[in-house]
Amino acid sequence: xxxxxxxxxxxxxxxxxxxxxxxxxxxxxxxxxxxxxxxxxxxxxxxxxxxxxxxxxxxxxxxxxxxxxxxxxxxxxxxxxxxxxxxxxxxxxxxxxxxxxxxxxxxxxxxxxxxxxxxxxxxxxxxxxxxxxxxxxxxxxxxxxxxxxxxxxxxx
Amino acid sequence: xxxxxxxxxxxxxxxxxxxxxxxxxxxxxxxxxxxxxxxxxxxxxxxxxxxxxxxxxxxxxxxxxxxxxxxxxxxxxxxxxxxxxxxxxxxxxxxxxxxxxxxxxxxxxxxxxxxxxxxxxxxxxxxxxxxxxxxxxxxxxxxxxxxxxxxxxxxxxxxxxxxxxxxxxxxxxxxxxxxxxxxxxxxxxxxxxxxxxxxxxxxxxxxxxxxxxxxxxxxxxxxxxxxxxxxxxxxxxxxxxxxxxxxxxxxxxxxxxxxxxxxxxxxxxxxxxxxxxxxxxxxxxxxxxxxxxxxxxxxxxxxxxxxxxxxxxxxxxxxxxxxxxxxxxxxxxxxxxxxxxxxxxxxxxxxxxxxxxxxxxxxxxxxxxxxxxxxxxxxxxxxxxxxxxxxxxxxxxxxxxxxxxxxxxxxxxxxxxxxxxxxxxxxxxxxxxxxxxxxxxxxxxxxxxxxxxxxxxxxxxxxxxxxxxxxxxxxxxxxxxxxxxxxxxxxxxxxxxxxxxxxxxxxxxxxxxxxxxxxxxxxxxxxxxxxxxxxxxxxxxxxxxxxxxxxxxxxxxxxxxxxxxxxxxxxxxxxxxxxxxxxxxxxxxxxxxxxxxxxxxxxxxxxxxxxxxxxxxxxxxxxxxxxxxxxxxxxxxxxxxxxxxxxxxxxxxxxxxxxxxxxxxxxxxxxxxxxxxxxxxxxxxxxxxxxxxxxxxxxxxxxxxxxxxxxxxxxxxxxxxxxxxxxxxxxxxxxxxxxxxxxxxxxxxxxxxxxxxxxxxxxxxxx
Numbered sequence: 006x007x008x009x010x011x012x013x014x015x016x017x018x019x020x021x022x023x024x025x026x027x028x029x030x031x032x033x034x035x036x037x038x039x040x041x042x043x044x045x046x047x048x049x050x051x052x053x054x055x056x057x058x059x060x061x062x063x064x065x066x067x068x069x070x071x072x073x074x075x076x077x078x079x080x081x082x083x084x085x086x087x088x089x090x091x092x093x094x095x096x097x098x099x100x101x102x103x104x105x106x107x108x109x110x111x112x113x114x115x116x117x118x119x120x121x122x123x124x125x126x127x128x129x130x131x132x133x134x135x136x137x138x139x140x141x142x143x144x145x146x147x148x149x150x151x152x153x154x155x156x157x158x159x160x161x
Numbered sequence: 162x163x164x165x166x167x168x169x170x171x172x173x174x175x176x177x178x179x180x181x182x183x184x185x186x187x188x189x190x191x192x193x194x195x196x197x198x199x200x201x202x203x204x205x206x207x208x209x210x211x212x213x214x215x216x217x218x219x220x221x222x223x224x225x226x227x228x229x230x231x232x233x234x235x236x237x238x239x240x241x242x243x244x245x246x247x248x249x250x251x252x253x254x255x256x257x258x259x260x261x262x263x264x265x266x267x268x269x270x271x272x273x274x275x276x277x278x279x280x281x282x283x284x285x286x287x288x289x290x291x292x293x294x295x296x297x298x299x300x301x302x303x304x305x306x307x308x309x310x311x312x313x314x315x316x317x318x319x320x321x322x323x324x325x326x327x328x329x330x331x332x333x334x335x336x337x338x339x340x341x342x343x344x345x346x347x348x349x350x351x352x353x354x355x356x357x358x359x360x361x362x363x364x365x366x367x368x369x370x371x372x373x374x375x376x377x378x379x380x381x382x383x384x385x386x387x388x389x390x391x392x393x394x395x396x397x398x399x400x401x402x403x404x405x406x407x408x409x410x411x412x413x414x415x416x417x418x419x420x421x422x423x424x425x426x427x428x429x430x431x432x433x434x435x436x437x438x439x440x441x442x443x444x445x446x447x448x449x450x451x452x453x454x455x456x457x458x459x460x461x462x463x464x465x466x467x468x469x470x471x472x473x474x475x476x477x478x479x480x481x482x483x484x485x486x487x488x489x490x491x492x493x494x495x496x497x498x499x500x501x502x503x504x505x506x507x508x509x510x511x512x513x514x515x516x517x518x519x520x521x522x523x524x525x526x527x528x529x530x531x532x533x534x535x536x537x538x539x540x541x542x543x544x545x546x547x548x549x550x551x552x553x554x555x556x557x558x559x560x561x562x563x564x565x566x567x568x569x570x571x572x573x574x575x576x577x578x579x580x581x582x583x584x585x586x587x588x589x590x591x592x593x594x595x596x597x598x599x600x601x602x603x604x605x606x607x608x609x610x611x612x613x614x615x616x617x618x619x620x621x622x623x624x625x626x627x628x629x630x631x632x633x634x635x636x637x638x639x640x641x642x643x644x645x646x647x648x649x650x651x652x653x654x655x656x657x658x659x660x661x662x663x664x665x666x667x668x669x670x671x672x673x674x675x676x677x678x679x680x681x682x683x684x685x686x687x688x689x690x691x692x693x694x695x696x697x698x699x700x701x702x703x704x705x706x707x708x709x710x711x712x713x714x715x716x717x718x719x720x721x722x723x724x725x726x727x728x729x730x731x732x733x734x735x736x737x738x739x740x741x742x743x744x745x746x747x748x749x750x751x752x753x754x755x756x757x758x759x760x761x762x763x764x765x766x767x768x769x770x771x772x773x774x775x776x777x778x779x780x781x782x783x784x785x786x787x788x789x790x791x792x793x794x795x796x797x798x799x800x801x802x803x804x805x806x807x808x809x810x811x812x813x814x815x816x817x818x819x820x821x822x823x824x825x826x827x828x829x830x831x832x833x834x835x836x837x838x839x840x841x842x843x844x845x846x847x848x849x850x851x852x853x854x855x856x857x858x859x860x861x862x863x864x865x866x867x868x869x870x871x872x873x874x875x876x877x878x879x880x881x882x883x884x885x886x887x888x889x890x891x892x893x894x895x896x897x898x899x900x901x902x903x904x905x906x907x908x909x910x911x912x913x914x915x916x917x918x919x920x921x922x923x924x925x926x927x928x
Contacts, residue, residue: 042193043186045399047349048432052850055349083186096184100176103816106824107643108183109349109399115184134858141850143347143400144643146823147858149816 012076017085025072031065032056034072035082043083043112047141054140057113057120058082064120066139083112086119094160095119098153106144114140118154128158163735165723170652171878174816175662178648179397179641188397191353192429194367199355200229202418202428203274204411205264205281206438207256210507210843211290211303214254214283217264221280227273230421231281233264237417240383242408245314245474247306248510250383250410250417256285257305257472258507259844260438262410267418267426292842294446294467294504305472305505314474315503317481319489319772321557327461327496331452333536338448339525340909343441343469343838344831346514347855350399352439353429354412356419364416365392371405371640372680373672375616379408384416393672401642402828403513404440406682407475411438436848440512441838443477444469447525449488453533457547461496464488466521468503471510478503478511480518482615483608485772487522490556491607492530492548497557507843513682515825519608519889520832524910527604527893531900540584541603541897542575549605552871559773562780564881566808566871570784571605573867578786578804587901596794599801600902603786604893610810610881611779611873612685612763620762621690622676623697625654627755629747631725631740633658633665635697638678639690641669644884645817646686650694652813653877657698658705659722660739676760684882685763687813688779691877693761700757708746708753709737764875779873779881783807785826787894788862791902793921796914798834798899800862803891807866810873810881818883823864825887827856833892837911 007026014021016039025034032049035041035058047055049068056067059081086093092100095118105111114137121128121136128136133151142150182188219231234253242248252261264281268274289303296302297312304310328334355367364386370376373393381388398405415428430438446467452460464485470478481501489497534544550556552565575581583601590599612619624636635654641647647667655662669675678690702722709727710717713736721730725739746753763778786804791797803826809818835854839846847853872879896907905920 036193040195041186042189045190045350046192047351048850050432050849050851053349053432083184087185092181092184096181099184100180103174103177103180103645103820105177105180105183106645106820107349107400108179108188108397109190111183112186131859134861137858139857141347141349141855141857143349143402143828143855144824145820146825146827146856146864147861148823148864149820151858 010073012073014075014077015079017081027073029072030068031058031070031072031075032067035067041082041084045109045112047109054117055110055113057116057140059116059120062123064117083116086115095122095153095157098157102149102153104145104149104153110140110142114142114150118157121154122157128155130155164733165726165728165735166733167723170656170662172812172815175648175652175814177645178651178667190350190397190399191355191367191369192350194355194396194427196355196357196425199425199427200267200269200422201271201274202265202267202415202426203271203278204262204414205278207259207261207263209256209285209287210259211288212256212285213288214252214256214263215286216284218282219264222266222277225273225277225280227269228266228277229424230267230418231264231277232417232421236421238385242383242410242413243474244476244478248410248473250413258509260509262414265414265418267422290507290843292506292508294469294506297504297506305507309505312505313502314470314505315478317485317501319485319499320497321489322496324461324463324496324498327452330454331460332455334450334452335529335532335536336448336450337529337532338446338908339528341445341521341524342910343444343840344836345436345439345441345838346400346402346404348400348402348404351430351432351435352411353427354415355425355427356416357425358419363390363392365394366416367394367396368412369398369405370395371401371642371682373640374638374677375680376408377672380413383413395640395670398642401681402515403517403682405642406513406680407440433848436853437845440475440477441509442514443480443511445521447521449525449529451529451533453537455537457537457539457544459492459494459548462488462494464499466501468501469508469511470503470505471508472505473510475510475512477513483518484522486558487519487526487607489558490560491526491605493550494557508840509845515828516885516889519606520829520892523604523606523889524892524896527890528896528906531897532906540581542571542581545571545605559775560780561775563875564779564810564871564873565782566869567605567782569869570782570806570808573869574784574786574804574806575603577865577867578788578802580786583788584901591904596792598791598793598902600791600898601786601788602894602897602901603784604890604897605784606782606886606889608781608886608889609683609777610781611688611777611875612765613683613777614765614767616679618762619679619685619689619765620760621678621693622760623693623758624676625697625701625757627701627743629740629744631660631664631743633660634668635665635694636668636675637690637694638676639669639686640681642681644686644821645814646690649687649813649817650690653691653695654698657695657702660725664725684781684884684886687880688876688882689761689763691880693759695877696761697757697759700759701755704755705742709742712742712745713737778875779810781808781881781883781886783886783890785890785894787891787898789895789898789902791899791917793903796917796921798912798917800830802863802865804865805867805887806869807883807886808869808871809883810876811870811879812868813878813880818868819866821883822866822887826864826891827861829888829891831856833895833910834912
């Protein structure tokens with residue numbers, strides 16, 4: 006049996022308390038324990054960005070983060086961005102702009118975009134491209150993703 | 162009176178229908194499937210490139226708590242997979258590559274399964290191995306499969322005209338050899354499958370396949386389950402690009418484990434495993450010898466290609482079908498010969514990858530074309546225009562170009578990018594001081610755009626039903642792998658029935674309820690599935706209009722369907738709301754529902770034994786112009802702008818086509834500049850995104866797009882396929898631009914800084 010630790014986090018706005026093995030990654034916690042499968046496992050080694058989440062508002066690769074390090078912090082996953090009443094503005098723009106093809110990189114891409122939008126008021130296309138450099142997409146060629154983020158920045 | 166104007170969805174940028182699910186994290190991929198009692202499978206792969214298996218000891222693994230089954234070839238029927246029927250899912254007596262599957266485990270968790278793998282002891286006796294096609298063809302080369310003692314599973318020979326005559330007619334003859342490398346798909350969603358048996362022996366597979374119906378047929382004998390007892394469910398697929406056209410050993414292995422344990426089994430690769438054990442684009446050596454008359458008319462082409470098949474034969478071994486089309490028919494060519502040899506090696510085995518041989522072929526042919534143009538003193542554009550075929554022509558391989566926007570693609574891309582002006586300018590820049598040079602290059606493509614009659618049927622079925630409220634459900638055989646087929650299908654249906662797109666939903670993920678389709682390949686889905694859906698919708702439309710005419714005392718041809726109403730066609734006056742009409746049909750004395758079916762088979766023919774015939778119902782053309790900057794001191798290339806002109810027949814969804822082009826440009830750039838699966842003596846050296854570089858956002862150039870609408874007579878609303886095309890001519894366009902920038906030709910990919918520098922320092926003007 007591995008060593009367990011109790012953690013308390015605010016997950017998508019709800020206080021959540023649970024006991025987890027100390028060696029568990031945040032990605033495994035989200036996907037396998039909490040069944041929040043919107044966070045994708047693309048490489049499990051911090052190279053593809055598909056598992057990007059927000060921790061206290063900062064984007065991180067959930068695969069490189071220990072679940073215990075979520076203790077006392079606010080975690081936002083893709084499931085936390087929309088409600089049954091609607092999508093977030095950036096999610097809606099991803100839909101409208103056809104910034105989604107296979108969709109596997111999409112949750113991570115949107116969370117990274119959400120992070121960039123929270124940090125920068127005036128982002129150039131170059132800023133956005135650099136900002137999503139760590140998020141790989143094999144389908145779209147990134148153009149429509151950048152456009153969606155740019156338009157979200159303009160809309161604010 | 163309510164008047165409803167006629168509007169159209171064709172050509173509109175309708176958002177992708179499944180995007181809301183994907184942006185909210187709701188879409189379920191195979192990685193996300195959880196079933197009650199589900200176990201996790203893992204595969205033990207070979208530690209040797211070529212060896213006899215002397216023994217496998219699984220006892221310690223079996224005894225590990227949490228392990229439910231450990232299987233080897235001895236536990237399976239041993240029926241081989243693949244186009245060459247040479248690939249048993251688990252290898253019994255011999256391994257032929259590092260990815261070979263030797264044993265597999267099903268356990269309660271992935272971690273336990275991993276631990277169990279480490280407890281399996283395999284004794285090998287090494288055999289001599291061979292890692293290049295040239296070496297595998299030598300007399301004393303090790304033999305991989307006894308069935309093919311020459312190591313050649315396939316050869317292809319094609320010809321038309323008389324090459325000797327063509328040579329005599331030529332003023333200039335040029336021979337070039339091009340060498341292409343290993344790359345792999347890098348789908349963001351790794352390979353995976355979930356298999357489950359019910360108590361009656363019915364098998365359900367949650368699969369990523371892009372060919373669900375052929376999948377059933379092909380996997381049935383391998384796993385010993387009758388095809389009619391197999392149900393294929395396709396959760397959202399995290400990227401295909403051809404990689405899911407073949408069945409790979411991991412799928413039957415998961416099925417064996419599910420059968421053995423009586424529990425659902427999920428088997429998902431790690432990213433490292435994905436690099437090591439998923440298919441590749443085959444490395445090819447292409448030698449082209451072509452002649453041209455002084456006036457710029459092509460006379461002949463004699464081509465040879467040598468393919469590294471790897472250790473087993475997938476559908477990828479049939480890429481010569483596509484390669485020969487580009488060689489024989491991209492340009493008008495009176496005399497042609499093409500010979501190819503597909504050779505076994507102990508390398509990873511190759512599969513199907515977007516473009517299916519055409520990136521390799523077009524890199525060679527379009528680089529070579531620039532040299533031929535230069536040799537006769539013509540500019541690359543004029544030379545291509547001179548030899549480009551036109552609408553109505555039949556190529557000597559038998560392809561009928563019923564719609565051909567090739568020349569328009571060439572002129573549009575060239576004009577839009579100022580190709581000729583910049584080309585002259587950049588040639589002058591070569592003499593300037595400083596390390597930075599600029600270049601511009603052009604290249605074109607031919608690809609099937611209306612399916613390909615490779616299989617006995619190239620058709621697609623549609624079942625369409627309408628409910629009492631006007632909502633349409635379309636059951637289509639066509640799979641969705643991210644390309645947007647579901648949206649285009651819905652557009653065709655909504656257009657025929659005069660409905661908002663939100664009234665149409667598409668079901669495409671369950672072989673139990675969707676009708677047959679050959680699968681996602683050959684850029685065929687918009688064309689074939691679109692035609693099928695459009696025709697099914699037309700039948701529904703006719704039925705609705707007949708019923709309306711009867712109810713309203715009008716003639717059907719005076720009526721139209723618009724925005725959910727039956728209207729008078731001429732005035733647009735709404736006569737009745739469509740849902741009301743549907744209910745009146747449903748609840749009439751002689752009640753009826755609107756339900757239609759269609760099976761559309763494109764009017765193409767299978768090629769004959771000489772590989773001649775009109776294999777596709779439509780052909781796609783395109784031209785890309787690439788402008789780049791190269792630092793001659795570091796060898797680093799930066800792509801500045803890509804101008805893409807594609808003959809798409811007719812635009813159905815502009816956003817969807819743009820997405821295909823931009824994505825294709827990125828994939829083509831990766832292939833040309835940075836992607837290289839390094840295989841040293843059969844072992845993959847760079848199995849991670851850290852060391853295998855796909856294109857990232859900041860590397861993307863400006864992409865200018867032009868859609869050439871040639872209105873294909875057979876295409877749905879005139880459309881043709883464009884899925885594979887945008888990746889195809891990028892490599893040659895880049896190489897041609899680099900030649901413009903530096904005065905040197907490049908014959909090998911990828912054009913890494915090291916390779917570029919080495920070539921620039923090479924004092925030979927050309928080879």
